[in-house]
Amino acid sequence: LSCVLSVSADGLHEEISITGCSDSDGEVMYSLDGEELWYADFTNKKGVEPQPSFIDHMTYVEGTYEQAEAHQQICKQNLKSGTQAMKDIPLEFDPPSSPIVYSRDNVELGEN
Numbered sequence: 001l002s003c004v005l006s007v008s009a010d011g012l013h014e015e016i017s018i019t020g021c022s023d024s025d026g027e028v029m030y031s032l033d034g035e036e037l038w039y040a041d042f043t044n045k046k047g048v049e050p051q052p053s054f055i056d057h058m059t060y061v062e063g064t065y066e067q068a069e070a071h072q073q074i075c076k077q078n079l080k081s082g083t084q085a086m087k088d089i090p091l092e093f094d095p096p097s098s099p100i101v102y103s104r105d106n107v108e109l110g111e112n
Contacts, residue, residue: 019068021075028068030060040068 018029029039038060041048047065051057 019071019075021072021079023076023079026072026075028071032058038064040065040072042069042072 013033016029016031018027018031020027026042027039030037036050037058038047038049040046045065047060047068049057049059
């Protein structure tokens with residue numbers, strides 16, 4: 001995945017938008033309170049609203065699929081740029097210069 005965005009409004013509802021891509025695949029999805037409302041089906045080139053028939057159906061505006069395709073192009077360009085920029089970064093890192101000490105017992109914030 002290249003990008004994940006989450007938005008919450010005062011704890012009443014949680015809206016999540018996911019945009020991700022790879023060299024060969026991609027995903028754009030919108031959800032509300034853990035229920036998937038819309039996703040882009042890039043194979044069939046359309047937006048899908050997988051909402052059950054017993055709810056008040058929410059419809060996304062015309063052009064949402066086209067916007068998802070544009071986001072995929074941006075995501076793939078960002079992925080390409082990021083991959084190119086990181087190609088010379090070594091995979092192994094030097095160990096910390098000072099030792100790290102861990103507590104034997106669990107520590108709770110605000111307790112002595």
